Amino acid sequence: AQSVTQPDIHITVSEGASLELRCNYSYGATPYLFWYVQSPGQGLQLLLKYFSGDTLVQGIKGFEAEFKRSQSSFNLRKPSVHWSDAAEYFCAVVLSGGYNKLIFGAGTRLAVHP
Amino acid sequence: DVKVTQSSRYLVKRTGEKVFLECVQDMDHENMFWYRQDPGLGLRLIYFSYDVKMKEKGDIPEGYSVSREKKERFSLILESASTNQTSMYLCASSSLAVSYEQYFGPGTRLTVT
Numbered sequence: 001a002q003s004v005t006q007p008d009i010h011i012t013v014s015e016g017a018s019l020e021l022r023c024n025y026s027y028g029a030t031p032y033l034f035w036y037v038q039s040p041g042q043g044l045q046l047l048l049k050y051f052s053g054d055t056l057v058q059g060i061k062g063f064e065a066e067f068k069r070s071q072s073s074f075n076l077r078k079p080s081v082h083w084s085d086a087a088e089y090f091c092a093v094v095l096s097g098g099y100n101k102l103i104f105g106a107g108t109r110l111a112v113h114p
Numbered sequence: 115d116v117k118v119t120q121s122s123r124y125l126v127k128r129t130g131e132k133v134f135l136e137c138v139q140d141m142d143h144e145n146m147f148w149y150r151q152d153p154g155l156g157l158r159l160i161y162f163s164y165d166v167k168m169k170e171k172g173d174i175p176e177g178y179s180v181s182r183e184k185k186e187r188f189s190l191i192l193e194s195a196s197t198n199q200t201s202m203y204l205c206a207s208s209s210l211a212v213s214y215e216q217y218f219g220p221g222t223r224l225t226v227t
Contacts, residue, residue, distance in 0.1 A: 009154070032214055043118070043204060043218035044157075090156060094214040101172070102216060104156035 002027045004093050006105035013081050014113045021076040021108050023091030032094035033074040034102070035065055039087045047089075050074060061085070086112045117141070118219035120205055126225045133192040135222050137205030143217075144210040146188035148172075148180060151202040151221070160203075163188055164210070195226045 005024045013019055025031055032051050036044040048059025055067040065076045074091060091105040121136035139146065145164050149157040149172075159172030161180040169180050177199060181189045188207075192199055202223050206216040 004156075034214075036218075041123075041220070043220045044206075044216075045218070046215065049215070101159060101162075102157075102214065104158075106154050106156040 002031075002093060002103055004091050004103055004105035006089075006091055006108050008108045009106070010109045010111065012111040012113060015083050016080050019076075019078045019081045019085070019110070021089050021091075021110070023074045023076065023105060024072050025074065025091075025093045026072065027093055030069070033065075033067060034092040034094075035059065035063070035074075035076050036090045036092060036104075037061075037087050038090065038107075044090065047076070081110075081112055083112045083114065086110055118205055118207055118217050120203075120219040120222050122222050123220065124223050124225075126227065127192075127195050128227055129196060131192075131195050131226075133195045133224065133226075135190040135192075135203055135205075135224070137188045137190070137207075137219055138186055139188075139205075139207040139217070140186065141207060141209070141217065142185065143207035144185070145208045145213055145216075146182065147206040147208075147216065148178075148188065148190045149204045149206065150174065151204055157204065160190065192224075195224075197226050200224060200226045 003026045034049045035047040038044050050057050050067045088107045088109045090107045092102045118139045147162040148160045163169045163182040179191045204221045205219040208216045
């Protein structure tokens with residue numbers, strides 16, 4: 001069955017440090033991949049998406065993600081974290097067929113130290 | 115600007131009560147979704163609707179029902195609330211053309227006592 005794994009439940013970084021959040025998927029074909037962010041008390045906001053083509057995709061708020069087919073990964077990165085990036089981050093994959101259902105990972109909660 | 119609103123941010127209900135959670139979107143989207151969010155489990159799909167009066171079960175429909183009488187409104191109903199339905203509920207919508215790009219509401223945190 002298709003699944004999405006985010007190995008890190010919590011991550012803490014210092015403000016200004018670089019960030020990488022991991023995401024691995026289990027899927028037979030090349031999936032559509034997404035990263036969403038949920039700030040405290042808010043709904044989910046789409047950060048970026050990958051469908052095909054260039055494996056390095058740019059998103060909003062200075063985030064980028066790289067699709068690596070050989071590793072079944074779609075890791076999210078940011079070169080310099082800001083305190084406002086503290087939030088929960090969800091990786092998701094589209095289960096194609098039918099109505100393109102999104103399958104979410106369990107999420108990674110990011111804390112940022114000043 | 116895209117907007118999905120949910121009727122309540124916080125709700126406290128008693129076991130056995132009938133609970134209605136409402137979601138409204140202003141983007142004329144065909145698809146609407148209800149998710150449940152629990153720590154360590156991410157988001158799980160309860161029900162979705164691809165048209166007025168149409169609905170499909172998601173991964174965890176037990177104990178829930180839905181109603182979509184108008185295109186912009188999608189209601190989640192807990193027929194007889196139980197404590198294990200204490201959770202954060204998120205509504206989302208998407209267009210038919212870009213169905214995988216979902217827009218989310220702020221969520222309703224439901225506590226059943």
